[in-house]
Amino acid sequence: SAVISQKPSRDICQRGTSLTIQCQVDSQVTMMFWYRQQPGQSLTLIATANQGSEATYESGFVIDKFPISRPNLTFSTLTVSNMSPEDSSIYLCSVNREVGNTEAFFGQGTRLTVV
Amino acid sequence: DAKTTQPNSMESNEEEPVHLPCNHSTISGTDYIHWYRQLPSQGPEYVIHGLTSNVNNRMASLAIAEDRKSSTLILHRATLRDAAVYYCILSGGGADGLTFGKGTHLIIQP
Numbered sequence: 732s733a734v735i736s737q738k739p740s741r742d743i744c745q746r747g748t749s750l751t752i753q754c755q756v757d758s759q760v761t762m763m764f765w766y767r768q769q770p771g772q773s774l775t776l777i778a779t780a781n782q783g784s785e786a787t788y789e790s791g792f793v794i795d796k797f798p799i800s801r802p803n804l805t806f807s808t809l810t811v812s813n814m815s816p817e818d819s820s821i822y823l824c825s826v827n828r829e830v831g832n833t834e835a836f837f838g839q840g841t842r843l844t845v846v
Numbered sequence: 847d848a849k850t851t852q853p854n855s856m857e858s859n860e861e862e863p864v865h866l867p868c869n870h871s872t873i874s875g876t877d878y879i880h881w882y883r884q885l886p887s888q889g890p891e892y893v894i895h896g897l898t899s900n901v902n903n904r905m906a907s908l909a910i911a912e913d914r915k916s917s918t919l920i921l922h923r924a925t926l927r928d929a930a931v932y933y934c935i936l937s938g939g940g941a942d943g944l945t946f947g948k949g950t951h952l953i954i955q956p
């Protein structure tokens with residue numbers, strides 16, 4: 732299994748500011764995934780982050796709003812930029828099992844509240 | 847991605863078996879059926895997955911219909927710790943992210 736650590740676990744931020752969320756994995760992985768879970772909702776994939784290339788964003792998510800870095804095979808960051816109350820969500824990092832891609836592992840999530 | 851349909855919620859008693867259904871009538875031949883669950887205030891965790899044959903692991907069993915258009919996750923003896931949202935997800939098995947539906951909120955009564 733993969734152990735994923737996310738920081739911070741929660742934060743309360745002022746509108747108009749930005750927050751960078753860190754995701755550290757205990758093993759090298761090819762791809763890392765970022766999800767958003769709005770209050771009372773299911774998870775939605777934001778983007779896929781490959782080391783050494785630009786992240787691939789899903790429909791409805793753009794790089795200017797959610798810039799992603801992937802400096803090495805064990806680490807990634809997601810920034811939520813120019814935040815508004817609508818960005819209040821849980822943001823989760825995930826990786827797939829490297830062999831066979833049969834299961835995904837998730838971090839505990841970052842609970843963001845924008846006021 | 848093919849869509850899955852699950853009941854919004856189900857309720858069961860502790861120490862009884864639980865059968866969680868999932869319909870996926872548009873499943874393709876290469877789609878695996880995955881189940882994840884999300885305990886309160888935690889990220890999702892893998893439960894089980896299968897392609898055609900029924901599967902068993904230490905957490906649960908997965909029964910797949912012969913035509914693969916539906917499946918059932920079976921918790922053999924539910925405990926209070928099994929109270930969670932259970933997601934049935936179709937995945938091509940490649941290195942892609944997952945498409946989550948709304949899932950089934952499982953309530954376990956003591």
